[in-house]
Amino acid sequence: MKIKTWLATALCLTALAACGGGGSQSGASQPTQNSSQGEKTLVVGTNAEFAPFESRQADGKLTGFDVDLINAMAKAGNFKVEFKDQPWDGLFASLNNGDLDVVASGVTITEERQQTLGFTDPYFDISMIVLTPNNKKFNALDDLKNMTRVAVCTGQTGDLAVQKILGAQSPKIARFDTVPLAIKELQNGGVEAMVSDGAVISNYVKANGVDNVTINKVPEFGTDHYGFVVRKNDTATVTMLNDALKKIRANGEYDKIYAKYFTN
Template structure:
């Protein structure tokens, strides 16, 4: 039986119009993922564990915020010296790294509401006779580069004073104190207390009235109001539902 050439042309078109498409077998997630920068050299706030993943108080906090706000995060270990520039360039969306909120930083980035209160401490050998900050003049002092500890010590001695020994991380400065390479370390209380509690009992800490209280904030790129609002809303929520308090107690004990 012969079929006309016209029918041969029309038949495939008819079949293609009547064929039902099979439903897709996969559904792709549309959840947002933000890159989080942190300097993982600041236990117990952020540090690398044995498998090189980042853990700590800050990491648990930002994960809880992400869960509450409904977005995903990828935490990337980022050296402190490049942390802020990575945010400005867009290579990082969020920074959480025990970052003190101050007027200079607020000029170039936006901060969440504070999530942690801190103060500087001085770590010293037990035999040290230093009783206040100004008595550190003439001593070798360890600080982490670019931190508040660096700023206050630079204010006391002068930024280029040879007695200021700068390190990439506060734990490195504290280890140098243990080794006898510096006479004191000035850094945030949470880091100093954690290091001394887990490494040595041969040192003491003193506070000084000149050290003002500081507040840590979560940073986003200047003008990113949408993301900042998500973070602030979720931060408020985890404080209300008790999640924040559980994380705090895990690392620092109950308030």
């Protein structure tokens, strides 16, 4: 009986080892290591409704400035990436619970976000704009206070900017899930203005032939910066991403990708 028991135990342990059953389950919170090639795989979360930074082509393939940039960084930095497309409002929670290693989704670096999240070096400069119908005069940010409804995308930088002007709980703020939805509401007369990132607004207006709106540049908004997001204090991933970003800036790959999306 002792011999049978020993054999059964040995077989069980062998099976577990072959299936990885005895391994650590902490892989969800750390980048996956590819031992055969020495490359790490980062799970990158994005919300593919923010062209030209991230969107889906007709065939379903992810595309955009952020996507191309991360892929180029992965090649330069000797790591791999796996993209996960999901709603914007769940990205940071997925990052913090370990389902994602990085968020690459046009995220503005703010002091408030830096309290709970880690950021890479800035990789893109952005300015907020105010979009209005052609028949609506706009001169300064204070004009928003006299409007009935102002459209923003929920949780994005435009939302935060308008909250500072109208108040966080103002009933004048009309929130939408995506930029296209907000702009369509503006075109339909449901709102008097829309506030969002200039590059995204300009891309949509140009790509869709929208000619009944005015893009108003607002110097008071200043310049913001996008960064890739990691968990707070994840210095290893930040260092890896920053090193890769420096490499593609130095070898000219960053400029090629920028020209693809932002040079007329």
